[in-house]
Amino acid sequence: MNSLRLKLKAKSGPEPSTSKPFEFDPCESAKKGKSFDLGHGSEVFHVPRFLPADRSWAWFDYINKHIPWSRPTLRIFGRHLVQPRDSCYIAADGLPAISYNGHTPRAYSWDDFPPLKDILDTVHKALPGSRFNSLVLNRYDGNNDYVSWHSDDEVLYGLTPEIASVTFGCEREFLLRKKPSKMSPASNDEPKSKRLRKSHDPDQHSFVLKHGSLLVMRGYTQRDWLHSVPKRAKPMSIRINLTFRRVLP
Ligand SMILES: O=C(O)CCC(=O)C(=O)O
Numbered sequence: 001m002n003s004l005r006l007k008l009k010a011k012s013g014p015e016p017s018t019s020k021p022f023e024f025d026p027c028e029s030a031k032k033g034k035s036f037d038l039g040h041g042s043e044v045f046h047v048p049r050f051l052p053a054d055r056s057w058a059w060f061d062y063i064n065k066h067i068p069w070s071r072p073t074l075r076i077f078g079r080h081l082v083q084p085r086d087s088c089y090i091a092a093d094g095l096p097a098i099s100y101n102g103h104t105p106r107a108y109s110w111d112d113f114p115p116l117k118d119i120l121d122t123v124h125k126a127l128p129g130s131r132f133n134s135l136v137l138n139r140y141d142g143n144n145d146y147v148s149w150h151s152d153d154e155v156l157y158g159l160t161p162e163i164a165s166v167t168f169g170c171e172r173e174f175l176l177r178k179k180p181s182k183m184s185p186a187s188n189d190e191p192k193s194k195r196l197r198k199s200h201d202p203d204q205h206s207f208v209l210k211h212g213s214l215l216v217m218r219g220y221t222q223r224d225w226l227h228s229v230p231k232r233a234k235p236m237s238i239r240i241n242l243t244f245r246r247v248l249p
């Protein structure tokens with residue numbers, strides 16, 4: 001989405017409420033999704049049009065305005081760097097704290113942000129069996145904001161966590177890259193340059209995450225793959241991303 005979309009929206013009547021019930025069946029919507037087998041027990045499930053666009057804009061506006069965003073200083077390879085995006089952390093009471101890059105985010109309560117509970121309910125309905133209890137919110141304020149290559153492989157999430165990612169606002173590219181294999185299996189013996197000349201490198205994937213989309217990482221994706229949302233040269237408007245996770249109690 002671009003700034004033109006935001007300008008048009010600002011002119012068009014009252015904002016849709018975040019609390020009104022809405023005609024939308026998350027289970028039906030999830031049926032339009034596609035699964036991608038990354039091999040060796042890793043999987044990505046992608047629903048490009050998961051949520052209705054007007055509902056997604058109402059949630060975008062609420063989250064953009066009401067979440068206590070911060071840009072903490074992180075310690076990366078011994079250097080202190082300001083995180084290149086805004087973030088916030090929500091967690092159920094009594095869960096162990098999470099830490100990344102020397103930073104332990106304050107855990108806000110779900111009760112303080114009722115629309116986040118509505119989004120959580122929607123995601124739970126779409127993904128039978130899921131029981132998320134925590135949420136990391138990221139806000140990318142333009143093309144220079146990013147998240148670098150990482151995996152969400154904290155012990156607190158277990159070995160095969162399901163992580164559900166919902167996007168609002170400007171679409172951005174979400175990249176996946178296989179971690180270097182310690183075993184060096186036969187398929188990795190071929191030089192990279194040669195493999196890249198083939199039509200598709202099976203060790204790299206790219207998804208365009210649109211406004212109202214859902215992307216779920218499952219199985220061994222955190223153990224075996226890295227993911228990132230890279231900087232871009234082209235100017236871009238705000239993107240908000242929510243990743244729902246389950247911290248093991
Ligand atoms: O913004 C995204 O799509 C990904 C965010 C992410 O990877 C994270 O919060 O761990």
Ligand SMILES: [Fe+2]
Binds near residue numbers: 150
């Ligand atoms: Fe992540």
